Amino acid sequence: MKQAEIKQFGLENLKVIEVPDPKNLGPTDVLVRLRAASLNYRDSLVVEGKYNPKFPLPLVPCSDGAGDVVDIGKDVTEWKVGDKVLLTFAPKWIAKEATHAEIRHTIGGPLPGTLRELAIVPETGLVRMPHHLNYEEAATLPCAALTAWSGLFGYSQLKPGEFVVVQGTGGVSIFALQFAKLMGAKVILTSSSDDKLERGKTLGADYLINYKEIKDWGKEVRNITNKVGADHIIEVGGAGTLEQSIAACRPFGVIHLIGILAGRSGEINLLPAVMNNLKIQGLVVGGRKAFIEMNQAIEQSGLKPIVDKVFPLEKSVEAIQYLRSGSHFGKIVITI
Numbered sequence: 001m002k003q004a005e006i007k008q009f010g011l012e013n014l015k016v017i018e019v020p021d022p023k024n025l026g027p028t029d030v031l032v033r034l035r036a037a038s039l040n041y042r043d044s045l046v047v048e049g050k051y052n053p054k055f056p057l058p059l060v061p062c063s064d065g066a067g068d069v070v071d072i073g074k075d076v077t078e079w080k081v082g083d084k085v086l087l088t089f090a091p092k093w094i095a096k097e098a099t100h101a102e103i104r105h106t107i108g109g110p111l112p113g114t115l116r117e118l119a120i121v122p123e124t125g126l127v128r129m130p131h132h133l134n135y136e137e138a139a140t141l142p143c144a145a146l147t148a149w150s151g152l153f154g155y156s157q158l159k160p161g162e163f164v165v166v167q168g169t170g171g172v173s174i175f176a177l178q179f180a181k182l183m184g185a186k187v188i189l190t191s192s193s194d195d196k197l198e199r200g201k202t203l204g205a206d207y208l209i210n211y212k213e214i215k216d217w218g219k220e221v222r223n224i225t226n227k228v229g230a231d232h233i234i235e236v237g238g239a240g241t242l243e244q245s246i247a248a249c250r251p252f253g254v255i256h257l258i259g260i261l262a263g264r265s266g267e268i269n270l271l272p273a274v275m276n277n278l279k280i281q282g283l284v285v286g287g288r289k290a291f292i293e294m295n296q297a298i299e300q301s302g303l304k305p306i307v308d309k310v311f312p313l314e315k316s317v318e319a320i321q322y323l324r325s326g327s328h329f330g331k332i333v334i335t336i
């Protein structure tokens, strides 16, 4: 079978090679023929050795994957050959809470990732693909969509009419926008690009802020919300944007601390967060049960993920370069 792997860290080392098909299907294992993978910012860091330089090499990158069941172990009860499935990000993470080990046991590092034709997966490391999506669309769900879902509906409960600030137009953020609109919330979208803001408007964003032009966007959010502040902030910038998020958040509101695109450390004035009883909720993806719940909502609502561009496996390097350029809107997909 074909797979893309790195023998050493560095994007220049990502190569598509032929390897023997995986063997030794355990009694509760499932063999999946992967059809599509999608990229997350994490994958770019993993390939460079910046996510965790201790990840074992060689490594098949990428954690999102969609495909078909092609064989099952003798004790598998939940799956049959031909089922369309998605791999879960952390195959041992089932319920809402998990141990440190379960959260860290993730595909695309340290476990082999999804840029390969065949993968052996424990039967509990899979969920059913929403029926109305194709492989490319469904492959966007395991990491970015579930992260946005866990923030808004797992660790807090978004309500209709609430204000959600969505930072930027990458994978997590566009799912947060779509979920917030499904719930009847009001979305304040920020972006470095007026064109992307206009695209966000077509998805239902109610207010648009160019964060390159309006550096003090926290104040702008307060103006939009009649000086109250937003109920939820989708924080993908991290240390570089947290002060603005704190300024944008209403008393007792929630900052969903998801990403570090604008820095992982820095000097931040936390006093306004204390004085306004803010909840700063760190979160990573989510477990299998939340994934199943999210897929039910996606299926019932007919939500379609926004796929910006699709690359073939042989162009995985170009796909990651495109992610790094930040020109995308939504998700980037690799077909396998």
Ligand SMILES: NC(=O)c1ccc[n+]([C@@H]2O[C@H](COP(=O)([O-])OP(=O)(O)OC[C@H]3O[C@@H](n4cnc5c(N)ncnc54)[C@H](OP(=O)(O)O)[C@@H]3O)[C@@H](O)[C@H]2O)c1
Pocket: 039, 040, 041, 042, 143, 144, 147, 167, 168, 169, 170, 171, 172, 173, 190, 191, 192, 193, 196, 211, 236, 237, 240, 241, 257, 258, 259, 260, 261, 262, 283, 284, 285, 323, 326, 327, 328, 330
């Ligand atoms: N905790 C978790 O479980 C989890 C899961 C997934 C991702 N993440 C993290 O969340 C972040 C986003 O991931 P992703 O996969 O969605 O990334 P992505 O698709 O690469 O998103 C890139 C976009 O983020 C926006 N952005 C960059 N810097 C920004 C800033 N200073 N302020 C506001 N927006 C900014 C830009 O949007 P514009 O071009 O519109 O300006 C950029 O195009 C990453 O740090 C990633 O590691 C965490």
